[in-house]
Amino acid sequence: MIAPETIMRVAELMAKAERAAVLTGAGVSAESGVPTFRGKHGFWKDEDVMKLATLQGFLADPKKVWEWYDWRRGQLAEVEPNPGHHALAQWERMVTGRGASYSLITQNIDGLHELAGSKTILELHGNLWYARCLKGCCAELKHIPDTPLPEYPPPCPWCDSILRPHVVWFGEQLDPTVIEESFNVSGAADLMLVVGTSAQVYPAAGLPYITSRAGGKVVEINLEPTELSYTADFALHGKSGEILPQLLEKVRELVG
Ligand code: BJW
Numbered sequence: 001m002i003a004p005e006t007i008m009r010v011a012e013l014m015a016k017a018e019r020a021a022v023l024t025g026a027g028v029s030a031e032s033g034v035p036t037f038r039g040k041h042g043f044w045k046d047e048d049v050m051k052l053a054t055l056q057g058f059l060a061d062p063k064k065v066w067e068w069y070d071w072r073r074g075q076l077a078e079v080e081p082n083p084g085h086h087a088l089a090q091w092e093r094m095v096t097g098r099g100a101s102y103s104l105i106t107q108n109i110d111g112l113h114e115l116a117g118s119k120t121i122l123e124l125h126g127n128l129w130y131a132r133c134l135k136g137c138c139a140e141l142k143h144i145p146d147t148p149l150p151e152y153p154p155p156c157p158w159c160d161s162i163l164r165p166h167v168v169w170f171g172e173q174l175d176p177t178v179i180e181e182s183f184n185v186s187g188a189a190d191l192m193l194v195v196g197t198s199a200q201v202y203p204a205a206g207l208p209y210i211t212s213r214a215g216g217k218v219v220e221i222n223l224e225p226t227e228l229s230y231t232a233d234f235a236l237h238g239k240s241g242e243i244l245p246q247l248l249e250k251v252r253e254l255v256g
Pocket residue numbers: 024025026027028030031036037038039053107108109125167168169170171172173174195196197198199200201202203221222223224226238239240241
């Protein structure tokens with residue numbers, strides 16, 4: 001149970017933010033039924049997902065890794081955004097409605113923020129509903145909404161190679177445009193909400209510190225404490241699908 005004074009103080013920050021930023025991780029989608037990465041869900045068919053989510057893992061067995069991604073796509077096709085996703089989309093509408101700026105930076109590849117109606121989204125680690133050529137024969141992305149796929153691995157429609165999921169694996173560079181924009185947003189933000197991330201994977205985990213160093217406030221919302229909890233201005237522990245709607249309700253009361 002979070003103290004009502006804490007909810008009020010964070011809601012006040014949200015109500016007056018001029019440059020609002022949000023960083024989300026797998027936890028924001030947990031209440032939709034999407035498994036998180038670390039902890040007890042970190043396995044698929046006894047395979048460590050941290051090994052599957054690498055280029056080496058993919059090259060060693062593209063069929064198996066595609067099967068895993070397609071299984072996840074199948075799971076996602078069944079789930080919906082939860083009250084946490086919806087509250088963030090509502091906050092965006094309130095912030096932009098009064099002429100202030102808002103950006104949501106997500107590590108998630110599930111597309112649920114967009115489904116909930118969020119508009120300004122920076123997807124740091126790609127998107128599960130897209131694939132691209134393994135060889136990089138062209139810059140085209142292939143939208144692959146249908147699951148299961150007819151074959152693993154899917155062939156590249158543009159050359160004789162195969163497709164890979166349009167995601168960022170460990171050791172791979174993030175899209176330079178997306179990460180540069182995320183650094184800019186974080187440095188300019190007067191308030192950043194950090195929701196449902198273990199804050200262990202860089203460069204995403206470094207973004208809240210950019211906000212803090214530049215003088216912005218950082219509010220963490222997570223089921224449990226993380227390393228960020230020590231430096232965040234507020235660390236609210238509980239389910240984001242419960243805390244975010246509670247905050248939004250207070251923000252609405254404050255702005256009338
Ligand atoms: C709830 C909840 C509820 C649950 N409500 N909360 C600097 C220092 C050290 C290392 C590095 C560094 N810079 C780069 C690195 C290397 C590496 C890295 O960070 N390693 C660390 C592990 C040490 N980073 C990279 O390789 C990145 N590339 C890069 O930086 O390129 C340049 C470079 C390369 C090599 C060396 C140096 C520089 C790329 C990172 C790509 C991450 N990819 C993945 C897979 C994506 C595709 C896929 O999904 O298959 O992205 S890994 C996985 O982790 C996924 C996630 O987006 C990411 C973050 O996880 P997230 O979202 O935080 O989830 P969890 O499960 O960890 O946490 C969930 C949280 O939710 C928990 O805290 C729960 O408590 C909470 N929760 N239910 C609220 N209801």
